[in-house]
Amino acid sequence: xxxxxxxEVRQSAEALYAEGQEIWDPRDRWNSHKRSGIxxxxxxxxxxVINAARLVLNAGSGGELYNWxxxxxxxxxxxxxxxxxxxxxxxxxxxxxxxxxxxxDLSVCVGSVLNYASLLEALSELSRSLKVGxxxxxHFESSNSFEQWFSANWNRSIARITTVNSGRTDRIWIYSPxxxxxALRSLGLExxxxxxxxxxxxxATRLGLSQDRAARLGRLDGRLKYLAAAADDQIxxxxxxx
Numbered sequence: 001x002x003x004x005x006x007x008e009v010r011q012s013a014e015a016l017y018a019e020g021q022e023i024w025d026p027r028d029r030w031n032s033h034k035r036s037g038i039x040x041x042x043x044x045x046x047x048x049v050i051n052a053a054r055l056v057l058n059a060g061s062g063g064e065l066y067n068w069x070x071x072x073x074x075x076x077x078x079x080x081x082x083x084x085x086x087x088x089x090x091x092x093x094x095x096x097x098x099x100x101x102x103x104x105d106l107s108v109c110v111g112s113v114l115n116y117a118s119l120l121e122a123l124s125e126l127s128r129s130l131k132v133g134x135x136x137x138x139h140f141e142s143s144n145s146f147e148q149w150f151s152a153n154w155n156r157s158i159a160r161i162t163t164v165n166s167g168r169t170d171r172i173w174i175y176s177p178x179x180x181x182x183a184l185r186s187l188g189l190e191x192x193x194x195x196x197x198x199x200x201x202x203x204a205t206r207l208g209l210s211q212d213r214a215a216r217l218g219r220l221d222g223r224l225k226y227l228a229a230a231a232d233d234q235i236x237x238x239x240x241x242x
Contacts, residue, residue, distance in 0.1 A: 005160040006118070012171040013078070013116040020081030023062035023111060028166045029215035030201070034233055037197030037221070038110050038139055041235045042068050045193040049135040049237070053105035059094045059126060060113030061086065069108065074099075095121035099129045106130075110139040110235070112165070115172040119158065120183055127187040127240060136189060136238045142196075143174040145232040146203035164211055177234050188242035196231030199224045 017023065024035050042050070050056070050070060058066070061075035063082040075086040076097070083089035092098045094109065094117050107126050114122060119140075126136055143156050153159035157179040163170050181191060199221050204214035221231075 008171045009116055009160060009173060012169075016165060016168065016170060017062070017082060018079045020063055020079070020084070023064060023082075025166045028212075029218075030198075030211040031166060033198065033201070033215050033218035034111075036218075037195070037233060038235060039066075039068065041193075041195045041237075042137065045195075045237050046135075046137055049106055053134070055104050055106075057097075057099070057104045057107040057126075057129065059097070059107055059109045059122075060111065060117075061089075062111065066108075074104075093117075095125060097125040097129050101128055102131045103129045104131065105134045106137070107134070108137045110137060112141075112172065114138065114140040115174065117173070119173065119175055119180065123180075123183050123187055123189075127189055130240045132188075132240050132242065134240050135192075136184075136240070137235070138180075138184075138238065139233065139235040140180060141172065141174045141232055142234050143176045144229055145174075146199070146230045147205050147232050148174070149203075149206050149230075177229070180234070180236070184236070184238050188240055189238040190241050191236055191238050193237040194235065196225075196228040196234050197221050198232035199227050199230065202230065202232035 024031060056073040058069055058073050058075045061077045074088045074090055075083055076090045076092045077083045078093050080091050094113060107130050143153055143159050148154040153161055155176055157176050159174050161174055200217040201214040204217050
């Protein structure tokens with residue numbers, strides 16, 4: 001991907017979040033389903049590693065605390081206005097984290113964080129700052145999604161797309177799950193659990209429905225797990241083994 005694409009993604013992130021804008025608008029059905037999917041995954045698979053962690057990093061935290069994160073969490077975001085009201089707040093780029101090697105027992109990178117970042121750099125930093133035996137909860141939007149069917153971006157390792165975020169134009173990176181998984185393994189991170197969401201809703205957007213209308217189909221995700229590879233959102237729990 002070129003410098004122009006990277007600049008457009010950075011500018012999009014700044015326009016949407018640099019002034020401390022809300023990252024999870026409850027009126028946005030699409031993002032509300034995304035958040036519900038993240039929280040369901042955490043509740044099902046991650047509570048043990050959260051409770052066992054002595055120090056947690058919330059990378060790309062935005063301005064809101066997740067109620068499932070413990071008090072011993074460092075909240076880091078690229079934009080000062082997002083973290084100014086949070087406890088244990090640090091301004092930092094996920095691609096150049098201001099933390100020493102092997103600092104955290106658990107790192108969390110969910111929401112749209114990875115889709116505004118250079119994936120390989122971000123994963124390298126998340127792995128570097130994670131202890132061996134520690135865990136990473138990672139969420140990203142997929143290029144294997146039904147939403148990309150029959151487009152030039154489908155199944156690409158990395159693609160820059162123009163999409164909609166809470167009714168606003170947004171430019172982000174999307175990644176193929178295989179590319180992400182290969183990158184994790186190359187950094188000594190082994191996948192322990194995975195899940196996906198926005199399956200039928202992704203197909204509905206490809207067929208022309210608005211995100212708001214398509215999001216209503218999110219309730220079908222549980223019945224469509226056999227189509228998980230074509231979901232718009234993927235979430236992973238990985239363990240650092242080396």
